[in-house]
Amino acid sequence: MIIGLGVGTNLTKATKDGNNVIVFPSLVVYGEEKDWSLKGETKKVYIGEEAMVVSQTMENVEVLRPLHEGRVMHQSYIEIARYAVDKLKGKAEVIATGLPVKSSKKEREDVSNSLRKALNCEVILLPQPVGSLIHMGKKTGVCVDIGFGTTDVVVLFDMEYLKGDTMLVGVDDIYSSLELFIRNEFGISITPEEMAKLLLDGKEVGRIRGGKRIVVRREDVMQSYEEIVKGWVDRVASRVKMLLEGLSTSIVENLVLTGGGSLLPMV
Ligand SMILES: Nc1ncnc2c1ncn2[C@@H]1O[C@H](COP(=O)(O)OP(=O)(O)OP(=O)(O)O)[C@@H](O)[C@H]1O
Ligand SMILES: [Mg+2]
DSSP states (O other), rough: EEEEEEEEEEEEESSSSSSEEEEEOOOOEOOOOSSSSSSSSOOOOEHHHHHHHHHHOSSOOEEESETTTTHHHHHHHHHHHHHHHHHOOOOEEEEEEOOOTTTTHHHHHHHHHHHHHHSSSSSEEETTTTHHHHHHHHHHEEEEEOOOOOOOOOOEEETTEEEEEEEEEOOHHHHHHHHHHHHHHSSSSOOHHHHHHHHHHHHOEEETTTTEEEEEEEHHHHHHHHHHHHHHHHHHHHHHHHHHTTOHHHHSSEEESGGGGSSSSSO
C-alpha cells in the first residue's frame, strides 16, 4: 500500500487512495500518567484530536508540533506519521511525503531514514507543494502552497525542480492579527480552529465571561478581516512574483494554489 502523507504545521493529511483523506491536528503530547483512569489507559503519548483535548485539560504536559516555522521537530514527526498509518489501517509499503522547500539536506535525510526504520517501509520525500501538482497531473508548472506556518512555492519543468522557496508567512499571520482585533473588541481569545470555522463556515464563537455570554459572529470580524487579508495577499503575491521573474510563460500559465490558506475568503 502506498500512503500519501502531509505533515503540516497545523494539520496532518493522509490518504491511501488519493480521494479519502484523513485530517487531524499535528499535535503530540507526552503526558504524565493520569491520577485516575476509567478505561485503564496507561499510555503517555497522545496524538491529534486527543492531544488537543489533553493539552487543554491537563497540566504539566509538553505539547509538540512536528514543524515550526518551516523547521522539522524530529521525533514528533515520526509519532505523527506512525499514527496516520495506523489510522488508515493497513501495511504501508511506501510513504510519499513532503517537507518544506527550504528544509535542510540533513533534515530530509533524518526524516527519511527514521521514517524508513520506524515504519519499515520505503520513503519518497518531495518538496511539499509537488504532491498537489502530481495529483493534478501537471509535470510543468508552479505550485503555491499556503499553509498555516509557511507558504511554499515550487517551479517544475517536466517533473524536474527548477526553483522554489519557503516563505515564513502563512495563515497564522492572518489569524494572529485578527485575534488581536477580537481581543480588543470582545475581550476574549479564540483558537486557530475556532477562527477557521468562524471564517469558513460562519460558525459563531461563544464564551462565558464574568457570568455573561459573549458571542463573536462572522459579520463582526469581516471588515477587519478584509483589511488584514488585503495587505497579507499583497505581501505574498509580490514575493511569488519575484520568484517567477524571467520564467517562461508556458510554465507560469500552469499556476496552482493549494493549502488551507487558498480556501480562505478573498485569498
Ligand atoms: N477545508 C479546510 N479544512 C481545514 N483547514 C482549513 C480549510 N480551509 C482553510 N483552512 C485553514 O487553513 C489552515 C492551513 O491549513 P494547511 O493544512 O494547509 O496548513 P499546514 O499544512 O498545517 O501548514 P504548513 O503547510 O505551513 O506546514 C488551517 O489551519 C485552517 O485554519
Ligand atoms: Mg502544508
